[in-house]
Amino acid sequence: MATLASRAPWMARVVQSRDIVPLIMLAFTTLLVIAPLLMILFATLTPDGMAAWQAITNSPLSRNLWWRPLGNTMILGAGTAIGCLLLGGFLAWLVVLTDVPARRFLAIMSILPFMIPSFAAALAWSTLFRNDRLGGQAGYFASNGIPIPDWLAWGIVPTLIVLIAHYYSLAYTMIAASLSSVSGDLVESAEMAGAKRGRILFGIVLPIVTPALISGGMLTFAGAVSNFAAPALLGAPVRMQTLSTRIYGMVQTGNIERGYVLALLLMLMAAALLYFSDRFVSGRRAFVTVTGKGARTKRFALGRWRWPLFIFATLIGVITTIIPVIVLFASSMAPRPGVLFSNWTLHFWIGPAGTSIAEGQAGIFRNPHLIDAVFTTIRLGLTVAGCAMLVGLLIAYTIVRYKASPYTRILSQLSFVPLFIPSIAMAAAYIAMYGTSLGPLPALYGTFALIVMAATANLMPYAVQSARGVLGQISADIEESARMTGAGAVRRMAQIVFPLAMRGIMAGGILVFIKIVRDLSLVVLLFSASTPLLSMIAFNYASLGFMQFANAITLVILVICLIASGLVHILQNKVQGWKSK
Amino acid sequence: MEKQMNMENRTRSATPAIAITNLTKRFDDFTAVDNINISVPPGSFLVLVGPSGCGKSTLLRMLAGLEPPTEGEIAFNGKVVSSGRSGVTTNPASRDAGLVFQSYALWPHKTVEGNIEWPLKVAGWSRDDRARRIDEVLKFLDIERLRNHYPAEISGGQQQRVAIARTIGPRPGVLLLDEPLSNLDAKLRVDMRSELMRIHRATKATSVYVTHDQVEAMTMATHVAVLRDGRVEQFGPPDELLRTPQTTFVATFLGTPAGNPIPATREGGAFMFGKTEMVSADLAPGHEKVQLLYRAQDITVGAREGRPVVKATYAESAPIAGQSMVTCMIGDLRLTVMVDGFYRAEPGAEIELCFLRDPDAVFNTDGQRIS
Numbered sequence: 001m002a003t004l005a006s007r008a009p010w011m012a013r014v015v016q017s018r019d020i021v022p023l024i025m026l027a028f029t030t031l032l033v034i035a036p037l038l039m040i041l042f043a044t045l046t047p048d049g050m051a052a053w054q055a056i057t058n059s060p061l062s063r064n065l066w067w068r069p070l071g072n073t074m075i076l077g078a079g080t081a082i083g084c085l086l087l088g089g090f091l092a093w094l095v096v097l098t099d100v101p102a103r104r105f106l107a108i109m110s111i112l113p114f115m116i117p118s119f120a121a122a123l124a125w126s127t128l129f130r131n132d133r134l135g136g137q138a139g140y141f142a143s144n145g146i147p148i149p150d151w152l153a154w155g156i157v158p159t160l161i162v163l164i165a166h167y168y169s170l171a172y173t174m175i176a177a178s179l180s181s182v183s184g185d186l187v188e189s190a191e192m193a194g195a196k197r198g199r200i201l202f203g204i205v206l207p208i209v210t211p212a213l214i215s216g217g218m219l220t221f222a223g224a225v226s227n228f229a230a231p232a233l234l235g236a237p238v239r240m241q242t243l244s245t246r247i248y249g250m251v252q253t254g255n256i257e258r259g260y261v262l263a264l265l266l267m268l269m270a271a272a273l274l275y276f277s278d279r280f281v282s283g284r285r286a287f288v289t290v291t292g293k294g295a296r297t298k299r300f301a302l303g304r305w306r307w308p309l310f311i312f313a314t315l316i317g318v319i320t321t322i323i324p325v326i327v328l329f330a331s332s333m334a335p336r337p338g339v340l341f342s343n344w345t346l347h348f349w350i351g352p353a354g355t356s357i358a359e360g361q362a363g364i365f366r367n368p369h370l371i372d373a374v375f376t377t378i379r380l381g382l383t384v385a386g387c388a389m390l391v392g393l394l395i396a397y398t399i400v401r402y403k404a405s406p407y408t409r410i411l412s413q414l415s416f417v418p419l420f421i422p423s424i425a426m427a428a429a430y431i432a433m434y435g436t437s438l439g440p441l442p443a444l445y446g447t448f449a450l451i452v453m454a455a456t457a458n459l460m461p462y463a464v465q466s467a468r469g470v471l472g473q474i475s476a477d478i479e480e481s482a483r484m485t486g487a488g489a490v491r492r493m494a495q496i497v498f499p500l501a502m503r504g505i506m507a508g509g510i511l512v513f514i515k516i517v518r519d520l521s522l523v524v525l526l527f528s529a530s531t532p533l534l535s536m537i538a539f540n541y542a543s544l545g546f547m548q549f550a551n552a553i554t555l556v557i558l559v560i561c562l563i564a565s566g567l568v569h570i571l572q573n574k575v576q577g578w579k580s581k
Numbered sequence: 582m583e584k585q586m587n588m589e590n591r592t593r594s595a596t597p598a599i600a601i602t603n604l605t606k607r608f609d610d611f612t613a614v615d616n617i618n619i620s621v622p623p624g625s626f627l628v629l630v631g632p633s634g635c636g637k638s639t640l641l642r643m644l645a646g647l648e649p650p651t652e653g654e655i656a657f658n659g660k661v662v663s664s665g666r667s668g669v670t671t672n673p674a675s676r677d678a679g680l681v682f683q684s685y686a687l688w689p690h691k692t693v694e695g696n697i698e699w700p701l702k703v704a705g706w707s708r709d710d711r712a713r714r715i716d717e718v719l720k721f722l723d724i725e726r727l728r729n730h731y732p733a734e735i736s737g738g739q740q741q742r743v744a745i746a747r748t749i750g751p752r753p754g755v756l757l758l759d760e761p762l763s764n765l766d767a768k769l770r771v772d773m774r775s776e777l778m779r780i781h782r783a784t785k786a787t788s789v790y791v792t793h794d795q796v797e798a799m800t801m802a803t804h805v806a807v808l809r810d811g812r813v814e815q816f817g818p819p820d821e822l823l824r825t826p827q828t829t830f831v832a833t834f835l836g837t838p839a840g841n842p843i844p845a846t847r848e849g850g851a852f853m854f855g856k857t858e859m860v861s862a863d864l865a866p867g868h869e870k871v872q873l874l875y876r877a878q879d880i881t882v883g884a885r886e887g888r889p890v891v892k893a894t895y896a897e898s899a900p901i902a903g904q905s906m907v908t909c910m911i912g913d914l915r916l917t918v919m920v921d922g923f924y925r926a927e928p929g930a931e932i933e934l935c936f937l938r939d940p941d942a943v944f945n946t947d948g949q950r951i952s
Contacts, residue, residue, distance in 0.1 A: 404608075477686035480647055484673045484680050485700035485751070495699070499690045 022407035025398045029414050032391075032457045036429035037267075037421070043432045044260050052257035056265075065258065066265070069241040073225050073266075076160055076242060080224035081217040083164035087316060088171030088216060094313055096179040097205070099299045101310050109317030110172045115561060116321060117518035118166040119229035119539065120554045124324035125162055126233060127331045127340075127547055129153050134237055137547065140327075140340050154238040162230045165320040167223050171216040178212030179205070197300065218277035222270050226422025228521035233542055244424045244521060251428065251525055260432060263425035271420035325558065332552035348548040364552050373532035377517055378560060380448070380533065384455040385513040389505055391456060392463025393471075397497075399464075400471045419461045423522035430454040431525060446528030458522055459512050466511065470504030471497075503572050510568045514561045534560075596659040598623040598787035599644070599755065604653035605665065606639050606811075613639040615811035616653070621804050623658070626781055628790045628819075630798040631808035631834075637791045638759060640808070644789055645680045645757050646673035657755055679753035679786075683760045685744040687732040694719075694728045697747045704751050718746040721783070738769045745777075749784055756786040762797065774800060795835050799823065807831050829948035832874050838906055838917040841880065842872040842944060855911075857889050859936065865943045865951045872948070873940035880918035882907060882932050889936045895926040909934065 043049055056066045091110045094100045113121075130139030131153040142148050151157050182205055190200045228244040236245045243266045250259035302309060333344040345351070346363070353362035364370045399412045418426065430453065434444040444450040474497060482496045498505075516522075520535045527536045534557050542550035597620035606614040614636040621627045629637040642648045643663060644655060652665035662676040673680075687696050694715060701711045719725045722742045727735055732743065741761065748756065761777070762770045778801055781788050792798060798805050799819045807814040807822065807830070815827045819835075826832035832840040845852035847862050847869050854873075865871050884890045893909040893916065900906075905924035908917050909932060918934060926932060943951045 475684060475686065477682045477684045478688060480645075481680070481682055481686040481747075482688070482699075483647065484645060484678075484748075485703045486672060486675060487703045491703070496688055500688075 019405045019407055022398050022402050022405045022411055025395055026407050026411050026414065028391075029395065029411060029460075032453065033414065033417050033460070036426070036433040036457070039433040040260050040264060040429040044257060044264060046257070049257045049260065052255070052261045056258060056261050064241075065246065066262070069243050069246045069262075072156060072231075072235070072240055073242045073244075075156060076163060076227075076231070077221040077225040079160045080163040080167055081221040083160070084168040084171040084220040085175075085213060085217050087164065087168040088173075088220075089175050089213065091168075091172050091313055091316065092175035092179055094309060096176050097182075097300055098302050098309075100302060100306060100313070106310070106313050106317070107176070109314065109321065110176075111169045112317065112321045113166055114169040114173075115514065115558075115565075116166070116324065117229065117520070117535065117554065117557060118162060118227055119233060119518075119520055119535065119542075120328060120558065121162045121165050121320070121324050122159075122230045122233040123538075123542060123547065123551055123554055124327040124331075125158050126542070127327050127551065129158065137336060137545065143336065143339075150238070155235055155240045158234045159230045159240070162234065163224045163227060165324075166227075166230070167220040168320070170223065171220050174212045174216040174219070175209060178209040182208050214277050214280060218274055222274060222419075222422070225270060226266070226424060226521060228424055228524060229539070232520075232539070244422065247424050247428060248524055251431070256431070259428055263422075263428040267421050267425045270422055274420050325555075328551040328555050328558075332548050332555060334548070348552050361546070361549070364549060364556070369532060370534075370537060370553070373534050373537050374556065374560075376448075376532055377534045377557070380451060380455070380531075381513040381517040381560075381564070383448075383452050384459065384516045385509040387452060387456045388459045388463040388512045389467065389509045391460060392465075392467040392508065393501070393505065395460075395464050396467035396471050399468065401476070415464045416461045418458050421458070423458050423519065424525060426458050427454055427522050427525035430457075446526070446530060448531050451523060451526045451531060454526060455516050455519070455522060459515060462511055462515070463508055466504060466508030467501075470501045470508070473504070474500050506568050506572055510565055513564055517560055517564075518557050596623075597621055597656075598625065598658055599627070599789065600654075600656040600659075601640075601644075602654045602656075604640070604643065604655060605651050606636075606643060606648065607651045612811050614643070614650075617808075617811075617813050619804075619806055619813065619816055621787065623787055624785050625803045626778075626788045626790065626801055627804045627806065628792060628798040628802035629806050629808055630792055630795055631814075633793055635808040636811040637793075637808050641680075641757055641759055641789060641791045644755070645678060646671060646676050647680075676755075677753055678755040678757055679748035679751065680757040681744050681748045681759065681761050683763060685732075685740045685764075687740055687743055687747070689732050692729050692731055693724065693735070693743050693746075696732070696743055697750050700747060700751050706751075714750060718750050721749075721780075722746045737764055738773065741765065741773060742776075745780065749780065749786070752784070753786060756781075756784065756788040758788065758790045760792055761790075762792070762794075777801065796837060799835065799837075805835075807834060825950075826874070826942065827950045829872055829874070829944050832942070832944075836876075838877040838919075840941070841875045841877065841916045841918075842948075843875060843914070843916075843940075844870065844946075845873050846870050854889075854891060857891050859889050860939050864940070868943075868945060868951060870946050871951065872944040872946065874942040874944065875936060875938075875940055877906065877917045878919045879936065879938045879941070880916065881935055881937060882918060882920050882924060883935060884933050885935045885937065890933050891936075892931055893934050895928060895930045895932050897928065898925055 044053060055061050088110075091106065095103050095107050095110065100106065126139065128140045129142075129148050129152055130137075131142045131148040131150065132138045133150055133153065137143075139148065139153070142153075186204055186208075187200055190204045195203065225242075226244060228248065231240065231242040231245050232248065235242065236249075241249070243262055247259050247262045247266065250256070250262060327340070330340040330344075332348050333346065334340045335343055335345055335347075349363045350365050351363040352366060361367075395411065395415050399408055399415075402408045421429070430450060431445060434450055434453070436445075437443045444453075478500070479492060479497060482492045487495070518535060520539055523533050523536055524539070527533055534553050538550045538553040538557070541547075541553065600620040601617055604614060604617045605612065617640065619627070629640060631637050639648065643650050646663060650663050650665040654661055654665065655663040657676055657678070662671040688699070691699060697715050697718060698711055701714060706714070716725075719728060722745060724739060724742050724746065727739055727743070732740055735743070741764075745761075758777070762773055765773060774797060777790075781801075790797070790801060802819050804817065805819045805822055806816045809830055815822055815831045822831060823836055826835065826840070829842040832842060843854055843859070845854045845859050847853075848858075850862050851858045852860050852862050852864070852871060852873065859873060891911060893911045896908045896910055896915075898905045898907040898920075900923055903922070905920045905922065906917060907920055907924055908915065910916070916934065945951055
């Protein structure tokens, strides 16, 4: 090395410069995230694009294309955020700060809904509450003589309920984490000052968790705004459009520029919202840091409310997780939604084709297309989890180890940009960028590679975040002590950093895997016949009214997610025996 | 092996084990290490001591090869390992140095044995050599029974021993230690201090030891460099630093208790502290304002015939080996003095201090020694 230096000192300077690695990563991230955004913007600046802008913002059509979907989207977003904060906040308070019975059980119940795809809840709702307005088979209640009004069967109310049921666990996770950082000392010092319970809650606890409440509210808002499955299944059939379903409709019907314009507007809205909430929260961040490491928390005694509150919390979990799964399961066996719990048949799973049920279609496990889809979905999940975690680790490593470079700051901000981009808009951007051939690059539209790329970009913030958490636990000393032995970079990575990071990488990987396997909003635009995916097939069956097939496939997705989580859990305990000892 | 032969071929006095020349490290516009020159012969125990932020850890990291210098050079046994000019540092392993981290930095997923073995593996030792060496260092540090434990399962003091064992495993020619005792409790620290000196005697490795604790510096070092704001304030054997400090900073930083510099002004033929005539002005001809250094044992409580006396406010006292170390204030000036036997007064009470002997040294107002 010394000889190399004497020969070409400038080269050594470049190699040792602390800017080179951040710059490479920055270029890579730009290609993955920023370039598609620029492409979608340029695509709307063509004559066709300008016409689309005109049609959407300033024409007789704009009421239907933009203003009404916008209104519906905002109502869903705000309603979901409020509902999630109430439910999630209540559960978090109960689990973290009170002496409610079976706290661990409630904690697990409260995070389960996020494991279940939002279209599962939407399908379950539909199975129970569907009425005869659109013809086809009516749901369980309507078939059993309980009339279901239109507002409960279709449109904004059921969509809102399904979205809250899906997203409240996100709010719960954030609020619970923040509440457990309120150390018992803080509460006790307030008690010593003579403050009463309510005073402590509103004067001490609430201000500390305010940032978590705001971020929780904003994330659930953003989630609801960009959700596609729930409004598409429960709203679109009765012409209740949101921006997501509108974008899908536009791209589907060939009005691609209009789709791009709507995607841009949706992105702007989401970005503005998250930006302002972040500004609002960052001024208060000081509250979070003073509490230091997670200390013992002080629990309030609930007295005679202990059991009633426990039952109430359990009910929330049962209604949002257990019942939908049971309904999906029963429905996949029942010939008609009206008789969910008798005359069960396995036809929808393994039945042969050409019978009188299901218009002669075979059960899902006899459908070669579907078996194909199972493998494609798993392959997609694994590939995306691998790619996203690799990218996440590289970016996180650069951010942690090259703090001094000015490019690192930009890189760290850039890696969080996809959080501002609703997945359906991200998908539209990827069509704009890679849909047609680009110089030497062939057109990637409809290919597996395009979905992988878009999903990696889409899930990058989660991957970077979990990788940062992992690397943050590996002190610089640990790696430097390996460097002192003379081990090369690859060996250090493989034998020191990687084994230590393994557990966290797998946790991050499973999150990415689940998110992509049950995803609909991203793949709905990128999917093609050559890349059959389970969620898309379920969605198509549901659109055609074959609820049993849709429900059965949704259960398959659930089982895949559960098995994957279980495997990771076992593996984690295997690779890090040193931690549990 | 080759390295060792080289070392023996050279004359010991001619080639310093560590030679630091004009070494400077800048981070953006902050200068952490500023033009440092130090060299020590093989087998030395060099202690870098100074308050936090003085640049001692940065200096150590440059010695380890973890940071490249901005300017200047570091040579081990006459071979340049870091140079600011080429901007390149020899990689940490090929400079034959081992570093014990303040946090120990044990690899949590490896057992004690695994931690000691890995550097040997990286260095390409054979399986038999590794096994032999592991047994040797485990025994040497008295941690044989911890062999199969993971770092999380053993105490802080034991982790410290493992960290040292891991570092001396490959027999480095230079042993670097970054505040190794700072995470241990007081009793363990004293034990470990003698243990480290035993290790130094046994391995004969030239050692560089960073600390902010002057007691560690005075007890362990063959050479001490007092650092302040990135510069070497004074460099030499510990007793020399103690006996003839070159600056007031050194005088007040080293020694238990530390020395007392007292500002004095020339009036006629004497240096005056307030209204008290302290000493003849012939001590520092040509200087109007000076600082007089008095050792704690040269000041006591209670007036004596024919010696200067000043009034002070009593603050606290601590008994030490049959004497009392009394701290008192004159305005903003804090003085530490010694009294025979057990002495205590009401905090805030006015007491008389007597200067038993003439000052040990005279400094100018910038803190530089005059005589």
